Amino acid sequence: MSHPCALIGEPGEPITTVALTERINPLNAPRPSNDGERLLFRQLYETLVRVDCEGRAIPALASSWRRSVDGRSWIVTLRPDAQFADGSPVTAPDVMAGWSRDRTGGELQPHVSRLVQSIISIDDQTLAITLRSRVDTPLALAHTDLAIARPVPGSPWPIGTRAARITADREALVVTMTGASVRFLVVPGDPRDLLDKGVDLLVTRDPAALNYAATLPQFQSIPLAWQRTEVLFSPGRVRTAPSLSEDARQTLASDAVRGEARGAVGPFWWQMMPDCEVAPSQPRDPSAPASGRIVYDAADSAARDLAERLVGLANASGSSASPILEALAPDRRRRTYQRAAGLTGETLAQARRGGTDAGYIVSLDRHPLDPCHELQMITAGARWLDPETVVPLVDTRLRAIVRRGRAGADADWDGGLLITGVNGPR
Amino acid sequence: MTLRTRLLLAFAAVVLIPIALLAFGLRQEMTRRLTSEYQLRVDTVVQIIREDLNRESATIDDRLASLENALLNDNRFRSAAVAGVEAEREYVLDYAGTAMRLTGLSMLQIQDDDGRIISSGHFRNEHGRVEANLASALSTAPVALVAARAPDGEFLALARVRSFSIADRRFSIIGGIAVDEAFLARLARDRAIVVSLIYAGGEVSTVRRSDETYPAAVGELQVPLIRTEADAPLQVVEARLQLTQPLTPLRALLRSADSWFLFTAAGTGVTALLLAVWVSSRISRPLADLAEKTAVLDLDRLDVHFDGGNDEVGTLSRLLGDLAARLRTSTARVREAERRATVGDLARQINHDIKNGLIPLRNVMRHLAQIERDDPAAFRSVFAERRQTIDSSIGYLETLATSYQRLSKPIDRRECDLNALVTEVVHAAQGHDHIEFATELSARLPSVLGDPIAFRRILENLTANAVDSMQSKPGRITISTQVVERANEPAAVRVTVADTGRGMSPDEAGKIFNDFYTTKEGGTGLGLSIVRRLVMDLHGTLGVESEPGKGTRIAVDLPASSLKRT
Numbered sequence: 001m002s003h004p005c006a007l008i009g010e011p012g013e014p015i016t017t018v019a020l021t022e023r024i025n026p027l028n029a030p031r032p033s034n035d036g037e038r039l040l041f042r043q044l045y046e047t048l049v050r051v052d053c054e055g056r057a058i059p060a061l062a063s064s065w066r067r068s069v070d071g072r073s074w075i076v077t078l079r080p081d082a083q084f085a086d087g088s089p090v091t092a093p094d095v096m097a098g099w100s101r102d103r104t105g106g107e108l109q110p111h112v113s114r115l116v117q118s119i120i121s122i123d124d125q126t127l128a129i130t131l132r133s134r135v136d137t138p139l140a141l142a143h144t145d146l147a148i149a150r151p152v153p154g155s156p157w158p159i160g161t162r163a164a165r166i167t168a169d170r171e172a173l174v175v176t177m178t179g180a181s182v183r184f185l186v187v188p189g190d191p192r193d194l195l196d197k198g199v200d201l202l203v204t205r206d207p208a209a210l211n212y213a214a215t216l217p218q219f220q221s222i223p224l225a226w227q228r229t230e231v232l233f234s235p236g237r238v239r240t241a242p243s244l245s246e247d248a249r250q251t252l253a254s255d256a257v258r259g260e261a262r263g264a265v266g267p268f269w270w271q272m273m274p275d276c277e278v279a280p281s282q283p284r285d286p287s288a289p290a291s292g293r294i295v296y297d298a299a300d301s302a303a304r305d306l307a308e309r310l311v312g313l314a315n316a317s318g319s320s321a322s323p324i325l326e327a328l329a330p331d332r333r334r335r336t337y338q339r340a341a342g343l344t345g346e347t348l349a350q351a352r353r354g355g356t357d358a359g360y361i362v363s364l365d366r367h368p369l370d371p372c373h374e375l376q377m378i379t380a381g382a383r384w385l386d387p388e389t390v391v392p393l394v395d396t397r398l399r400a401i402v403r404r405g406r407a408g409a410d411a412d413w414d415g416g417l418l419i420t421g422v423n424g425p426r
Numbered sequence: 427m428t429l430r431t432r433l434l435l436a437f438a439a440v441v442l443i444p445i446a447l448l449a450f451g452l453r454q455e456m457t458r459r460l461t462s463e464y465q466l467r468v469d470t471v472v473q474i475i476r477e478d479l480n481r482e483s484a485t486i487d488d489r490l491a492s493l494e495n496a497l498l499n500d501n502r503f504r505s506a507a508v509a510g511v512e513a514e515r516e517y518v519l520d521y522a523g524t525a526m527r528l529t530g531l532s533m534l535q536i537q538d539d540d541g542r543i544i545s546s547g548h549f550r551n552e553h554g555r556v557e558a559n560l561a562s563a564l565s566t567a568p569v570a571l572v573a574a575r576a577p578d579g580e581f582l583a584l585a586r587v588r589s590f591s592i593a594d595r596r597f598s599i600i601g602g603i604a605v606d607e608a609f610l611a612r613l614a615r616d617r618a619i620v621v622s623l624i625y626a627g628g629e630v631s632t633v634r635r636s637d638e639t640y641p642a643a644v645g646e647l648q649v650p651l652i653r654t655e656a657d658a659p660l661q662v663v664e665a666r667l668q669l670t671q672p673l674t675p676l677r678a679l680l681r682s683a684d685s686w687f688l689f690t691a692a693g694t695g696v697t698a699l700l701l702a703v704w705v706s707s708r709i710s711r712p713l714a715d716l717a718e719k720t721a722v723l724d725l726d727r728l729d730v731h732f733d734g735g736n737d738e739v740g741t742l743s744r745l746l747g748d749l750a751a752r753l754r755t756s757t758a759r760v761r762e763a764e765r766r767a768t769v770g771d772l773a774r775q776i777n778h779d780i781k782n783g784l785i786p787l788r789n790v791m792r793h794l795a796q797i798e799r800d801d802p803a804a805f806r807s808v809f810a811e812r813r814q815t816i817d818s819s820i821g822y823l824e825t826l827a828t829s830y831q832r833l834s835k836p837i838d839r840r841e842c843d844l845n846a847l848v849t850e851v852v853h854a855a856q857g858h859d860h861i862e863f864a865t866e867l868s869a870r871l872p873s874v875l876g877d878p879i880a881f882r883r884i885l886e887n888l889t890a891n892a893v894d895s896m897q898s899k900p901g902r903i904t905i906s907t908q909v910v911e912r913a914n915e916p917a918a919v920r921v922t923v924a925d926t927g928r929g930m931s932p933d934e935a936g937k938i939f940n941d942f943y944t945t946k947e948g949g950t951g952l953g954l955s956i957v958r959r960l961v962m963d964l965h966g967t968l969g970v971e972s973e974p975g976k977g978t979r980i981a982v983d984l985p986a987s988s989l990k991r992t
Contacts (some may be wrong), residue, residue: 207516256551258520308577309551315575315656316555340577 005053005410007222007400007417012407015419019194019202020186024173026156030147031111034299035398038144039203040175040184042416045147045160048076048095049138051369051413053225057137061090061148061161065138073120073130074138080125084150085163085178092121098148111145115373133370140370142413182419195219195401201409202401203417205259205301213401222400227415228363229264230257230302232328232391235284235355239388244327252324253394256309257302260399264392269371270364271388276372278379281386284355295351296361298342302396303361307340310359314338328359328391355384366395367413429713430706437698442691449687453680460676464643468619468671472645475613475621475667479569479649482603483586489529490588490601496525497536497597498590507536507544508593522547532604533574533583537561539596549576557654561587561598563662564652571625571665572602573653581606582623582630582651582665607632618671625651625665643671712739720746728754771941776830778952782886783823789857790815815854825879841873841987842881844919848905851885855903861896866906872986874919876964881984884960887953888923888980894946895927895978902926910983917986918966924979930972939968957982 022036030045032038048062057065063079082090096105096119099112108116120128131140140146149158157166163178173186187194191209194202195216203224204210213219249263294310296303313325314337329336336358343351352360360382368374379385400409400417408420497503503521506514518536526534526547534547541558552575564570564587572585585602603609610621611632622631651665716739719730732747734740790812797808845867852863874881885905892903903925910918930938930945937943939958942951961968965985972978 207520254515255519255553258516258550305551308549311575311577312549312552312555316552339579 003410005412006407006420007224007409007411008402008407010407012405014181014408015200015402015406016181016183017199017201018182018184018419019191019197019199020184021188021191021194021202021204021206022186023188024186026158029158030149030160031144035203036186038416040186041144041147042412042418043177043182043184044162044164044175045144045149045158046162047142047144047147048078049141050418051139051142053411053413055139055367055413057139057142060142062141065141068128073118073128074141075122076127076129076138076141078125078127082161084161085159090148090161091124092127093124094150095119095127095148096121098150099146114377115140115143115145115370131370133372135370139413140373143369200403200406201419203398204401205396205398207258209401210259210399218404219401220404222402223260224398224400224411224417225415226262226265226366226395226397228302228396229268229366230300230306230393230396231264231362231364232306232393233352233360233362233382233385234328234389234391235357235359235384237386237389237391238283239386241330241389242327244391244393245323248323248327249393252306252309257305257394257396259302260397261302261394264395266392268390268392269366269368270375270378270390273372273375273387276375278375278387279383281379282383283386284384291357292336292338293341293357294337294339294359294361295341295343295348295357297348297363298344300361300363302394303363304340304342306393307337307342307361310337311340349381352382355382361393363396365414367415369414428706429710430702433706434699434702437702438695441694441698445687445691445694449683452683456679456683457676460679461641461643461673464671464673464676465645468643468645468669471614471616471619472647472669474615475669476647478613479584479647482584483569486531486584486586486601486603487588489531490586490599493525493529493534493599493601494588494590497599498592504592507538507597508595518545519550519553521545523550526601529601530603531601533572533581533585533600533602535598535600537598537600541598544597548574551577555656557660559660560652560654561589561600563660564600565589567650569649571605571623571649571651572600573651574602580628582625584609585652606630614669618674620670620672622668622670623649623665624668626663641673641677643673645669709739712737712743716743716746723750728757772830774952775956778956779826779883780823782883782890783819783826785890786815786819786854790819793857818850818854822882839875839877841875842878843871843873844881844907844921844984845871847878847881847885848907848921851882851889852905854886855889855893858893858896860898860900861893862900862902864902864904866904868906868908871907871909871919872917874964874984875987876984880960880964884957884982885921885923887957888921888982891953891980892923892925892927892978895925895929897928899927901977909986918983919986920981920983922979922981924977926977929974929976929978931974932972935970935972935978938970 018039020036020040022034024037024040025033028037028041030041032041046061048060049065050058050060052058059079061079061082062076065074065076067073068075078090078092078095084090084094093105097103099108099116099119101107101109105119105121107113108119115132117130117132119130122128129138129141131138133140147160149160151158165176165178167174167176171187175184175186177183185194185197185199191202191204191206192212195209195213202209202213210221213221246263246265251263253261253263294307296307298304310324310328314329325336338358341351341357351357352362362378364378365374375387379387398415402409410418410420412418502514502517505511506518522534522536522545524547526532532548535543535552535557536545537557537560538544541556541560543553543555543557546552546555560572564572564585570585571582573580574583574585582605583602584605585600587598587600589596589598591597605623607630610623610630611617614621614632620631620633622629646669647667648664649667651663653661653663655661712735716732719732723730728750730750732743732750734744734747793812794805794809797805848865848867852865855863889903889905896903903923906922906924908920908922910920912918934945938954940951941955943955944951958968961982961984967983969981969983970978971981
C-alpha cells in the first residue's frame, strides 16, 4: 500500500535523474528563492521537523519534541545518528551556531528570529526552543529558514546533513547524492530538452513542456498541490471596495495565465488571523496620484501574465473587462493600469515599500507553515497594506512530469517534493 | 600720426580689405553651394525612404499573406475561432505570439469581424480589446503607422492588414514592424542624416535631439498614424518623418577656411608691418635729416649744408640749400640797411634828447631874463630857486652824453624809485601857466629794476607829449603811479600820464608809437617811438586810451623789482 503523500501511487523503479531548469545559486542555500532551489535544497538541507502533505509534523533531524513544563517552549531531542555530510554529528550547539548571527549561539539571525524567539542548548542532543507563534505543534520548525547547515571555508556551498557531490561546467550543474542513485541535473533553458535527455522527473509550470510531455507516452504529468496564490495589493484600496467574484477570478485564470492556474479558492489564510499581531497599516490616501504602473516579480511568470492582463483590460472596453475592473479599479477614469513593470530584488522591494504604484501582483504560499509569521513579513514589506484589502486572483501549481514506471517522491505540506531515494527513514 | 603708422595702416588697408572681401565671398559661396548640395541629398534620401517604406510595407503584406494561408488551413484555429472549441482557446491566444516570432514581425493581431482582438502577439493578454475600424483604416493606406500597445507602454509600428473569411466569419490580421530608433537608422542609411518621427505625443529619433538649433538641411515625409483608445473613436493623424542633415561638415569647412584666412591675414599683416617699417625708414630718414638741419636754420645761422640727391628728397634738400644761400645774401643786405638806418635814428634821437635837455635851460633862461628885466631885485632869489633846474638839466645832458658814449654797452640795471623820478620830471616841466601838473603817487610802490636814465627819458617824453597835446590851452596833466597785480605773473608798476588835451581818434592812437608819426607841426615823430623802444628794453608794456576832445591816457607797465617795496 502506498504512502498517502507519495507522488506516484504505483510502485516502480526509483527515480535516478531529476531535472531542474531554473538557476541555482549556492549563496542562497539553504533558503530557496525559486522552485528549482526549493526542490534541490530540500534534498540537501534538513530541518528539525517535516510537515507531510496532510499537515502533520513528522521527525526529521529531531527525533522527538514535547512542550516544556511551563508550556512556553519546545524541548526538542535530536536524532542520535544525525550527522553532517562530512560525518560530524549534529549537536545542539551546531543548531544554535547555525541559527545565530555570529555562529556562537548568541544573537539569532534576522530570518531565524522572525520565527524563533529564543533557543537554549540543554545538552548535546536537546534544545529548548521558544517559537514566536503559540501553536499546538511546532510546524514552524519545518520552515526552510530553519534548515540546518554549516558554512564550509572556501566553498560557496554550505554543508548539510545529506552528502552530495557537486560538479559544474559551463552547461550544467550536477548534484549527485552520495550513497544514493539520484542525481540532480541543473540545465537552465528549454525544459523539453531535458525530457529528451532521459530524465525521470521534471517539475515545471511551462505550458510548452507540459504540452510536449503530453505527447510523449513514456511520461506522465502529475499535478502537485495548489501551492501559490497570486494576489493583488492595491494602495488606496478600501475594505468596502467590491470584491472580485469567483467567476471573475476564474476568467482571469483562464484568460491570462499560461500554465496550471485556477481562480483563487478560499478560504484565504490572511483573512483568518484575528490573533496575529500585525503592525497597523498606514494606508495611502485613495485620492493620491498613482504611477499608473502595475508591478510584478519578474521571475514570476504567472504574476507577469496577470499584470499584463490587467493592463490589457484597462485599455479594453466591453463586457469582458467590466466585472474585473469594477472590482479592482472602480475609478476607471484614472486609467489605473497603464503599464506593467517586472522588477527584481531590492528594486521590487523598494517599490512595494513605497506603495506609489497602481498595484502589485504578489505570490503568496497557499499553506504557510507559520501564517502569522508570513503575514507579519508581508506587512513589514508594505506598511501601507491593510491585509483585509488583499485581493486574491488565481491559484497556481506545478506539475511533475515523471517517467512512467518510476516512483519514490513524497509531497510535503508546502508543496515541496522529497525524493525518497535520498530520504532518510520516513 | 607718424609716417610709419600711416604707411602701416595703408598697407594693412590695401592688403587686408581684399583678403576680408575674398574670405566673405568664399564663405558665402561655399555656404550656398554646400547647403544646396545637402538639401538635394536630403530630398533624395526622402524619396528613397518613401520607396523603402513602400517596400517594407509590401514585405509586411507578404508575411501577412503567408499567415493568412496558414490560418485558412489551420483546423485548430478554425475549431477555436469559428466553432468555439474551448480546448483550443489557449492555442488561439498564443497563436499570434508564435506567428509573430516566426514571421519576424514586432506586432501582430488577429481580429474578428467586430474588430475584437482574439490573439495578439506583441501583447498576449490584450485579447478582448475592440479596435473597431482599425482594419478598414489600414486597408485604405498602403503605408501607415499604428500606435500599438505593449504591456510596458506604447510603440509605433509600420502596419498592414489582410482580411480573410472562414465559414462566413471574417477575420483580419494586422501586423507590422516596430518603428524605433533601429528602424529609423536603417532607413537613414547614413549616420550623418538624422531621421526623426515626430507625432502628437512623442518623438522617435536616431539621435537624441537637443534644444539647440543648428543650421541643417531638412526634408519631411508625412505618414498617417492611426491611434486607437478604449472608449474613443479611432483617430488618424499625420506623423512627420523628418530628415535632418546637420551642416556640421560645412561648419567645419568654414572654420577651416576661417583659420586659413586668419593665418593669411596675420602673415600679411606681419609682412605689411615689416614692409612699412622698411619703406618708412627709407623715406623718413632723409626727411628726418632734412628736418634736423632745417630746425637749426636761423638768420644768425645760415651756414647749414644741405646734401643733394637724385630723388625727390634730394631735390628738396637742394632747394633748401639754395634758399639758405639766398637768405644769407639777403640778411647781409638787410643788416647793412639796418646799420645805416640805426645811425640815422641815433642822430635824430640825440638831437631830440639834447633838445629835451635844453628846453628847461631855455625856459629858466627866459624866466631869469624876464626877472632881470622886470624885477631885478628878485633876480637872486629866483636864480637860487631855478638853479636846481639848471643843474638838473646840465646833469641830464652830461648823463646823456655819457649814455651815448656807453651806447654799445649793456643797459645799466639797478633799482629805481619811480615816485622820485616822477616828482623830479614834474618839477622840471613846470613853467606852463595854462597847465596844471598833478601827481598821484602810490605810497607803497615797489622799486623797479632798470636804467634810471631810461626811466627818466620815458617820463620826460610822455610829459612833453602831454604838454604838446594841450595846444597852449588850459588843462591838466596828471602823472600817477600804482601797483598792478596780475594773475600768474609778477606784480607790475604802472605809471600813467593823463592829459586833458586834444585827444586822438582810435586810428591815430594806433600809430602814435610808430617812428616819425606825428600830428604836430614841426614834430619829429620820435618821442613816443623812443618811449616804445625804451619800454621794450625794460621788458615793459605800453597802453593808450584816448578820445578826441577829451584827452589821452598812456600807461606804462614795468616789472617790479623783487626787492622790498619802498
